[in-house]
Amino acid sequence: MASAQEIQQIASLLESSLNPATAKQAESTLKLNEGQSGFAILLLHVVATSSLPQISRLAGALFFKNFIRRKWTDENRNYLIPVEDAKAVKKEIIGLMITLPTSLQVQLGESVSIIADSDFPDRWPELIDDLVFRLSSTDVVSNNGVLQVAHSIFKRWRPLYRSDALFSEIKLVLDKFCIPFMSLFQQTDALISQNQNNKDALLPLFHSMQLIFKVYFDLNCQDIPEFFEDNIALLMGLVHKYLSYTNPLLITEDEDESGPLEESKASICELIQLYSQRYDDVFRDLLPSFVETTWNLLTTTGPEPKYDVLISKALGFLTAICKSPERAKMFGSEDILKQVVEKIVLPNMSLRPSDEELFEDDPIEYTRRDLEGSDSDTRRRAATDFLRELKERFESLVTEVVMSYVQHYLQQYNANPTENWRSKDTAVYLFSSVAVKGTVTASGVSATNLLLDVVGFFSQNVAPDLISGNIQSILKVDAIKFIHTFRNQLTKQQLAETFPVLSSMFLSPDYVVFTYAAITIERILSMKNSIQKTQMQFDKNDIAPIAEDLLINLFRLIEKGQTPEKLAENEFLMRCCMRVIITAKESIVGYSDAILPHLVGIITETSKNPSNPKFTHYTFESLSAVIRFAAPSKPSGSFDSVLIPVFLEILGQDVTEFIPYVFQLLAQLLDVAPRDASFPSALAPLVRPLLAPSLWETKGNVPALTHLLESMLSRNPEIFVTEGLIEPVLGVFQKLLSSRLNDHFGIELLEYVLYYIPIEHLQKYTRQIAMLILQRLQTSRTEKLVVRVAHLVYFLSAVTDPAKNLGPNFSIGLVDQAQAGIFGEVFTAFVVPATSKLHSSAEKKVAVIGLARILFDAPGFLQSNPTKWQIGLSGLVNAIKSDSLVGVFESTDPMDDLSLDRGDEDVVFSASFSKLATVSVSVIDPAPEIASDISSLKKFTGSMIQKSMSGGLKLPQNAPQEIQDALHEFVAMA
Template sequence: MDLPSLTLVLQAALSSNPAERKAAEQSLNQFQYTPQHLVRLLQIIVDNNRDIAVRQFASIHFKNFIAKNWAPHDPNEQQKISPSDKDVVRDNILVYVAEVPPLLRVQLGECLKTIINADYPEHWLRLLDWVKHNLQDQLVYGALFVLRILARKYEFKSEEERTPVQHIVEETFPHLLNIFNKLVQIDKPSVELEIPKQLLDPNVFNAWMMLFLNVLERPVPQEGQPLDPELRKSWGWWKVKKWTVHILNRLFTRFGDLKLRNPENRAFAQMFQKNYAGKVLECHLNLLGVVRVGGYLPDRPQLDVLLFEIVFPLMCFNDNDQKLWEEDPHEYVRKGYDIIEDLYSPRTAAMDFVSELVRKRGKENLQKFIQFIVEIFKRYDSAPVEYKPYRQKDGALLAVGALCDKLKQTEPYKSELEHMLMQHVFPEFQSPVGHLRAKAAWVAGQYAHINFSDQNNFRQALHSIVSGLRDAELPVRVDSVFALRSFVEACREIFKLMNEVENEDLVFTLETIVDKFGEEMAPYALGLCQNLAAAFWRCMNTAEADDEADDPGALAAVGCLRAISTILESVSRLPHLFVQVETTLLPIMRRMLTTDGQEVFEEVLEIVSYMTFFSPTISLDMWSLWPLMIEALADWAIDFFPNILVPLDNYISRGTAHFLNCKEPDYQQSLWNMISSIMTDKNLEDNDIEPAPKLIEVLFQNCGGQVDHWVEPYLRITLDRLRRTEKSREHDKKVCCLGLTSLLALPGEQLDGEALGRVFRATLDLLVAYKDQVAEAAKEEEAEDDDGMDGFESDDDDDDDADGSDKEMGVDAEEGDEADSIRLQKLAAQAKAFHENDDDDDDDYSDDDFSDDEELQSPIDEVDPFVFFVDTVKVLQASDPMRFQNLTQTLDFHYQALANGVAQHAEQRRAEMGKEKMEKASAATVAS
């Protein structure tokens, strides 16, 4: 693409017409790798006769292209810029970087940074000669601009990588002495990590120090000084003072402190302390005095003035912070957590000053500074909402957080920290001011490790942090995330205690933490499960060594398993995590599903239920637990049949293919042996074997058409058992209705006319009975809601009735993802109810004690038997009209009336189901 064409494309990229912009961008992407493309872009950028908007767009495209393609991260990647184009760019960008407007210089500067970092010195040997030449020819701006980028390349490099700095200093610094006003921005990175040897010469160093001190001591002229403090920061006089202070501060903290220096530079440190340290400190104090009131106070109280009137205001939230918070919260967050920004931040310097002051001179300064902070807290608490000093409170909280290490070790402050957090920090989680909510989260994280005398206070902090993760303001959410890390580290302290003491309360505290954090615990789920598993084995070993029934180790072991279940529940929406924790939990599940685990069998089954339900797939290792559960059920665990039902259902419904195809072991035969043994056991009551027919139902509903050879044997044992059953439940009636209705669809050669009539009439009778039973159950539930507790049922019975009423018509009460979690959450409570009923007298049992199970879901839950019956009859009428006519002629008036009533009820149910479906869809839309 030639130069005029490229110019037109760049102009089109600025068009207000989206189609033109898109076409231009596609054209740029298409031709960007052609030879000379980069060179032509540079020609457009430096051409003063072209539109500045086009030049700016070209400069941005130029910068992005160089950043991406000049030095590919993969050394094996093919170079997309030709060597000749690179040579042209390197030679010309140096010439024009000082001549283009500042708007374009920023972009070219970024390009220079990329090129220098990639090419100097290996591929750009002439760069330093160009800088030296331009310094001598007084073309200083471009030279200084390039030299600063060159110097910053080595600012944080190791000593081995800083060898080129020696040559740079030797060649350029003599010339820089003549242009000191720009030098200070370049000198600092040159001494960031090490002083070049040339500057260690006392005569050379003294010349530089005299210049530095002269800059600091020289008064700033009032003429031309901007009135706006923000503009004043970028004014030349103050900028040169700022960079001089940076350099002197670095020289002292890194090379001039005798306590910190390595032996080879000790002579330099002694020379600096003797000749320059006092003068530098005097200049600094004079500068701060000018900042405060325009003059310097040499008397003793100067430290208080410095601390309370200069340093503390720097720690407070200010107008610039507010503007950045509102206009660019992402940049606010970046600056707050950028280590490079901290190097130049007045706020960070103020925090470091306060920390160092109380460390070195804490005896005379800590108490008065804390009293100063307390007074701010008091003024804040007593002021009306509209007059509260929010920004000063922010600075006070920052100070409290910065001094956390000192305060956690020093009495009387150490013993008052919890009270301070409760009174002055935690309330700010509810502040209407966003930056105070963020600061409260940060301070809470700083003090997460203190010993809370009241665990409710610790839990309140947890709850507040979790709430902050969902705050509307981005900086609050980010500070909450960092605080979360501190609280998870506090969990590790709990693990350390658990290593020393098997205490159920410790496990309960950890369980509370996991429950509060929910999905936010996902990054730590594996580590938590590993620690809990290790704690479980220690507790079990302790319990086995102690024969006492109420051994605390056994209680703590149960608590460990409960906490693991809580973790699995909290990350149930993240299936990949279950794969990670499986290896850790398998040894526990394998051993505790034997007689060794009778005391924790219920808790282990709950873990198995989670693992088989939420994992992406059921692994072969998890399938190895099936025989253990079947063996336990046959041997001693019949009381846990309701608990075992859920994982067995998961195996069949979620691992159907493996269940059907595996022959070693043969899961179909294993299931038959177990169910037939239980169903034919005359010593077991109906309520003992209730999960067995449910498993038969799970088998046929999930494996339809693939287990036909099992239909006859399962029907036989079911019918044998039904002969001893007094009353069927609603769900059983529904299954029978659907089964009989399905027979109506059989062709004439499989179901003759006489049999068809009998099945039709039986289905009508059963549908009417089912409708009456559903209505009666609804009426009883309404009466219970009106009357409340009638005194004849226990609390547990009430719970059972409430649980059972949700699915009377076979339709789930819970929808969406929540149903999966609720299903397993109710498992433990419902299984407990079975155990409690087992302890009652036999005369107390009735079918009413057990209602349709909410913890099991099946493909027929959404099928209405009345609608299904009517639809099946319509299909029969359409496919074989003669057969349908013969059927209707065999019906007497009674069954004709029943058929009409069922048809009317079916249409009513169809309308109700349609309305429910629309309401659920609407609710889902609102929720999303």
């Protein structure tokens, strides 16, 4: 049992971790304590101690959640904390959690979810029994704790793919939980009826109801359980009751914050949307009553922000109904559609005073909510989605009805623009809603409603607002957003003409105006050519004349922030900087010295308190692009002298969120430098610390650290020899190889070690290296490992520099050191089958050259393995002849296919690795004298065959005819 003194000490550290002045020291001390036995339980006791300040308890709950995320198990489900501590946590956490206030329950609930993901059901079989046991007929607070835990566990199922293991887990839960769940549902309903005039009793009971509806969804998210199907009338009868339930005591005075009644109804709407989409056969008869109630709810609920989520979910349910042509018929008359527009769409699409307040008071939040594709629950988006779905079903009728309202609102505006500007806003929104065909994606609108003239509407009603100096700011935003939405419908020339107008918006005092201008420029520059899909619509020649001004204006707007948090607030501005730099490419060289200090200053300032992961990512992406395009043209070391001190400071300050980015950019600096440039002296002291095992414990560090170590090996291999670092770097290889998550990084690092460190310094280690790799292949191989081992064998075999003492005989001998003659088995079982999984042009080149040299430049292999040799021969011909090989050698600009739109919307500060797409990863070319094109590889293979034939090799006569024909073709080309 933890002493009161120990609890107080940890609580004080947790409180100090919230103060920027003492945070680093407190966090370091806490992490030192992490390895001690009993630390996890001590944290739980801090959270449980009611006499401590709430802020300390909340900090404890947050730290415990992050501690569990990092330290519960490794990738093989081995506990990273003492086993006794893990058992104690599972024994105590449920009982503790159900007694806590809601804010603490939510944090611990996420911890329970992480633990359950690892341990339930096989290592925590008593969990559900424990939850059921703790359900009470009288203690509502305890029940809410149980439901919160249950939801934390069961919600994990929602996004998962169907599998036998998943359904086995769900069945185990259902068998134990269904009946108690239904009893609790009925019991809570009865208590609400008994306490309908007792507000103090109703509030926790409705919190119960909200959790009941969430758990109901969880239990039904993968398939409808037989229990729920058998009891659907009873259960859905209760659900319907609370969708229409009203009680004046539950109406909150706060117009912004939703109360338990609104939250419960929002959860119901999600549940009935699930049933309408997935379980139509059992829900069909009940559907009309739910549609009618939802309609009444939508037409009687006020415009206050506290109802926004409820209205969004209710509209989501009706939108789901309309996805079925059969069900959508209920909306298919002109009279009904007019009612839909007047009573549901317009009230929820029109601008409200609260929207205008948000525009003025919290413009970045307004932008995030308003942006197409955002996951925010806004009325406007939900109403737009509903209208678009109706339009998909009844295009001409909906278009006609809606356009009559559009014309009405435009006439209102034109009659008195100053007073009726909101009518113009509604008209533009309405038009955009029905003009789009399909969904709006990150790439914009792919098709439009052919009944409408989008470009004509833009020219007549929208474009004038772009250049008008005397117009309401929201209308200017509407005009910019119209370009953003319909950019694919405008020609390149039309879009180019918008650049000066949009860039002038950076001088606007209105935050949303210049932010939307940045968003729109970024999206236009990200467009692909409509004909050549692999090429960008705009290139460096298009953007060069205005790029510098754009960047300087963007940096000016960003640097208005007076604190690290305000500086990093607007990720849209930095994303636009990133896109401008990437599009401008080498044309930035002339002014790179002007923009580099801005990026360095922003990184230095935001490192004091990283607060916006997206902003951080785009900043480092921008800096990486500047290094990539400008540094090679600058005097040697000029970028190093500016950036390396900043990067070392970040590493010294242990800015966890920035460290993986710094490692990537240090590698980038080394990679882009001329090969004859000296190794930066400031980095020499960093080499040994980079090999410390503790640094490789953080998952997010591994890919970047591997790349940095490889870059150091390529630029300064001597330091590893002279400083006695060979064994430490091989220790890193062994650590990576032992991890299923990182084994392929270990083999990749080994390639650099074997290539750059003279082989005489490695001889005493090669047998152990080979044994480690074979053991891993035999006991715990992953596909990535097998592919990387194949690449290693081919790479070592393909090296043509005689000074390296590598080549096919070395790679065969390396493997055979582990066990005499084992290479042939490895070659046919792993190496040749993995050849087709080597995809890039560099990998394909290595595979063809390496395989050809094993077959035709290592005569001992043919003599001892004639059957395996023929398997390799077929693999070589297939590799050269495959369509994939032809495709990878087609010339494309690698910057045209940057993965900037894949996943960067989900960038978060976490243990995961956020790769910078603009970092150029240089690979070793083991045979630089052989060109990377299909013809050259055929000629090389032919020359190898000729050489071996002159040495007495006879081509096999029993090979399939297509193999023989291919070999003769290669020889003829040599």
